[in-house]
Amino acid sequence: MADKPNKPSIRLYLVDGSSYIFRAYHALPPLTRKSDGLPVGAVSGYCNMLYKLLADMNDGHDPTHLAVIFDFSAKTFRNDLYPEYKANRPEPPEDLVPQFPLVREATRAFNVPCIETEGYEADDIIAAYARLVERAGGEVVIVSSDKDLMQLVSDRVTLFDTMKNRRIGRVEVIEKFGVPPEKVVDVQALAGDSSDNVPGVPGIGVKTAAQLIQEYGDLETLLARAGEIKQNKRRESLIEHADKARISKQLVTLRDDAPLEFSLDDIRMPKIEPDKLIAFLDEMEFAALKRRVLADFGAGAKDGAGDAPAPAAPAETAYETVFDEQALARWIDEARERGIVAFDTETDSLDAMRARLVGFSLATAPGRACYVPLGHGGEGLALDDADIEKQMPLEAALEVLKPLLEDPSVLKVGQNVKYDALVMARHGIAVAPFDDTMLISYALDSGRGGHGMDELAKRHLGLDTIKFAQVAGSGKKQKTFNEVAIAKATEYAAEDADMTLRLFHVLKPRLADEKKCVVYETLERPLVPVVMEMERAGVKVDPDSLSRLSADFAQRMAAYEAEAMELAGEEFNIGSPKQISEILFGKLGLPGGRKTAGGAWSTKADVLEELAAAGHPLPRAILNWRGLSKLKSTYTDALPQAINPETGRIHTSYSLAATTTGRLASTDPNLQNIPIRTDDGRKIREAFIAEKGNVLISADYSQIELRLLAHIADIKAMKQAFEDGLDIHAMTASEMFGMPIKGMDPMVRRRAKAINFGIIYGISAYGLANQLGIARGEAKEYIERYFRKFPGIRRYMDETIRRARAEGHVETVFGRRIHVGAINDKNQAMRNYAERQAINAPIQGSAADVIRRAMIRMPAALARAKLQARMLLQVHDELIFEAPKGEAAETRRLVAAVMEKAPSPAVALSVPLVVDTGEGRSWSEAH
DNA sequence: GTGTTCACG
DNA sequence: GACGTACGTGAACACC
Structure with missing residues (x-):
């Protein structure tokens, strides 16, 4: 060259x-x-x-x-x-x-x-x-x-x-x-x-x-x-x-x-002429940008009143680090004057129940924010930061802050307020009133993407925020926030509050414009304090019984592993799907069934199950080992680690905006997937227990999704069956196959049950065939027969898809909107998937709304009845309470009543809701 | 970090 | 006639 x-x-x-x-x-x-x-x-x-x-x-x-x-x-x-x-x-x-x-x-x-x-x-x-x-x-x-x-x-x-x-x-x-x-x-x-x-x-x-x-x-x-x-x-x-x-x-x-x-x-590269630019900005009345131009170009033109602190760097906005009570008091006064303040806490943990407060930030107007460091540094930390000495004592700062956070005339705006409110609650501060930009976004845009701050700032403000990893690093050497230098922490933390307030100004007006105020005010915001109390309460778990289970599982796993090696004739990693497939489909030459998304032969349970049924002993040994391995690593080994040393209980965290349908999601640990379907699995539920003198109460909606389907799609026969308290799957089978419910073959009922669930999921012949292990043609025939018997279902499905296509979204009976953008995708697979989502979302989402309404009313209902029960857990259609033994019966009655009446008065369902309750020393007994 | 598997409703 | 599917999640592990 x-x-x-x-x-x-x-x-x-x-x-x-x-x-x-x-x-x-x-x-x-x-x-x-x-x-x-x-x-x-x-x-x-x-x-x-x-x-x-x-x-x-x-x-x-x-x-x-x-x-x-x-x-x-x-x-x-x-x-x-x-x-x-x-x-x-x-x-x-x-x-x-x-x-x-x-x-x-x-x-x-x-x-x-x-x-x-x-x-x-x-x-x-x-x-x-x-x-x-x-x-x-x-x-x-x-x-x-x-x-x-x-x-x-x-x-x-x-x-x-x-x-x-x-x-x-x-x-x-x-x-x-x-x-x-x-x-x-x-x-x-x-x-x-x-x-x-x-x-x-x-x-x-x-x-x-x-x-x-x-x-x-x-x-x-x-x-x-x-x-x-x-x-x-x-x-x-x-x-x-x-x-x-x-x-x-x-x-x-x-x-x-x-x-x-x-x-x-x-x-050629232009040169900005400050006077010319400022003249235009004046004409447009863009004060903020004008200030910035003035700051960047110095005294190029006459400045207005110099009230706001002039931004020092030509960077975006200068944020203030607050080190003394006077400065903090000024910010708090300003928040009072404005009647609104964005608030964000910085801590050393994602777990709000363990987190220690490291600092907090306030924003009073877009671009105007401060950070108050409180707990940077600490013993044994070699942090070369002179600012550490200047931090206010935590207690003193909170004393000044508390009246603001509790002031009924000042709106506190947060992003995922539950977290900050929980941290503050542990310091004796009750944040109210509040608005939550994450939940507003969720009420408006569920299905359109995530609701985290970085994503929202990008989507609505077109701004890139400083990422946590940028200030704290990532991977093994990631710092906790107290180890971050205060100047750097200020840029990050104050920006968070600033972004939150800006997002609020963008999102809040949309609630009214898009008629989602009722959803936000009745299904989202009031859930925050309720779920916060559930998380604070936690649930008692017996670590000893879990560790005994772990030992038992370990022993049995060793036996299955030895058996598998023996059958394979060589050593291999039984935990590796890849190696299993090499042994089964390579060495032993067994017929491989389906392939995974990545093109490898699948070794998942139903494939191995088929091979086992065909008489091969190795797949059975692998299945047995896997079953125990899952239980051990995910539950019996992991749950004791999750016990909070201070409270002796497990405090899960519920995500309020994680699902597209309105369901909650439980994390760290996930308590919504504790085993129940197998005997070994159920033993894990026995470790979830009540405090002495108390019982656990479980209350679950019976067939809530099918009931809502019957209501939404207006299926007369199904509604009647629920009205009469019939076994809905048996009724379905009886209608479809023309046989009496009495003395019905359990296989026939099982098929009807699979179809009922299939309908909720946006049925396909392939899916149903797979579920039932029958031919696709047969499955197709079942579906057609179902549609003939219950024509309302067809109508519902067609109408739902039509509306989703036209409007890009569907809604629950309570008005929660779920966007399904891919419904008009050019790719057929994507479109089919979106259509099934569109069919499922109103049903799953309406059920989620119902239990949200019940949860929101529960604390006040219990208090009114002078019952001491505490709500601990939610598992989609089930609520778990801990109650004094002597109050159990009354608690069960009240809880069931609140849950069954939850849709009213907003929606009068044309089917009854039924709640079953149980009680016992453990979750297993209560269920 | 991605893919696979599997626990729940 | 081929394709790619049951809906919604979160966690652990292997493997790159």
Whole structure:
């Protein structure tokens, strides 16, 4: 290669302006200009993003040229090629339209050239500049993450995703498309693009397209040789839709011949003129950004009142570290004045029942936050941080903080408040009133992604937060928060509170707009204190009986392991599925059944079960060993470790926003999957016991999901059966197979039961056949017979799927919304999966709502009845209580009544709910 | 960190 | 005629 200067003379940055606008619009609440109500949210977001980009340029990037490129109008030469191109794009929102010209004005206020050309998309202009500079030997960075631009990537052209702070080069393109940049258009031509209405070839997605292009080299070769393809459907689709593929390729291929009205000289790296920029910011009334510009550029122009502490660094926002009571008191006064404060605790553990408070942060307005370190350092810690000496004593700080956290006139906003409230409760502080951004997000967006803070900040604010691992490290040498230097801790902790408050301002108004206030206020927020008390209470577990079980399991496992080695004729790791499969399907030559997702022969229980039934002794030994191994490692060995030394009990943690349907999830340890189905497993439940003088009470809903199905789908026969207290599975069998319930063959009832469950899961003939071990044809016949007998079910399923397709979501009877985005996916497997989710979610979710309502009412109901019982655990359709022996009978009656009446008055179910209760010394006895 | 397996409703 | 499925979870372990 010729002698090349290590620094090219041209480094051009091309910003995809249109994508910036839309991101800004969707990331921000609908802000308006105070003086006249002009919508300016997107402009504001755009300015912040552009400013951040230009600020970041100074460290790390060194562009010589820069421009922002916009789409001129929706119509381009592509519409002449294919009239439907982008025809499915909705009109831009009404309040965004007037912002388009403002954004261009903003760009010019930054002194940044703003380029658009009639008849071309921004992407084409970007392509033209990229090629120009590439040919001139320069480098190009395209600031966008739009996949349509990936075809331009080369040695000299990269994409930069500012949101993810990620560079997209050749390797990343291959990761995304499975082919190098120059083949991207071929893949896109096949896969199409639903958002741009590029047709592609039906039935082919990116994965398949990449595979085909890899195999055949390029689109034309593939189309010419399509006849060779083995898969029938794929082959026919390719042959039939070859023209669509060709036109798709033309649509997705960017043209690099757009006329360039600006020369490279015209787009040399701009210099911000503070006065010009500030004049525009004044006009728009963007005070925050103006302050930042003033801070960064010094006294370039006249400053307003210098009330807020001027941000020191040109970085985002300066956060204050609070070391003394006076400073803390000032923040608390400010919170009182505003009536709202975001609050976040920092501790040394994820387990709120063990965590020690290390500090807390407050945010009183977006960008205005502080961190109060209390417990950094500690004995035996070599932390070279002079700030440690300056920390306030914990007790003194809490004394000042407590009145604020308990002040009924100040709203405390948190992210996952249950955690912080539990830590504070252990210090005698009751946080109230509060709002929780995690739960608001859950009420609005279940099924659309996670509800953790980092993810929400990204999704709604377009901001990257400092990750815990960035301040504390990761892996083996991860520090606890008290070991983090205070300055660093401030950046992280104060940002958390700041983000929480910003998220609150974005999310809270949506509750009303999207009619989810009732869900949030009746199913989410009030559950927080209730679950908090359950976690605080914990459950007593007898470690000795668990360790006796462990020893017993160990002994029996050793015997099974020896037997397995003997049968295999060699030593192998019985815990390794891979080695098992080598022995069984390799060495012994047994017939392998199904393969796993990873392509290996599966060795899971039902496969081994079949082999055992066929008379092979080794699979049986492995199954026996596995059963005991699971129980030992997951339960009898692990549970004693989970006993809190202070309380002597196990305190699980319930995630309130982990599932898509509204169910809770239990972690650390999971107490919602304690064994019950086998005898050995049940022995583990015997170790869950009541305190002396008490009993455990279990109360569970009988068939709640089927009852809700009967109600929702309006199945008359099923409702009648529940009304009459019949055995629902026997009734189903009797209806389906026309035989009397009395003296029914248990096999027949079992089949009906499997079908009933199948319906709830969004039945498929394959699934039912698998479950029952019958042929798919037979299963199909059962399902059809079921639909004939209970026509309401069909209607429910069809109607649910129709609504999910049209609206992208389904709802429970209490209004909880569950998004099922994949319902319109082009991949059939994805779509089928989403359809089953759509069918299941309203049923599972309504049941989850019912038990939430019961839980929320329970503490007050117990108190009113002067009962001392404490609610300890929830297992989806079951609640576990600990109660004084003498109050057991009355507690059982009350609990059952509260649970059975839980839907009312919000919903009058057309089926009765029935709750069964039991009591005993252990969970096993109570159930 | 991912995949497999298996405990629960 | 082939494909890929029962719904919702969390934890332990092997293996890369």
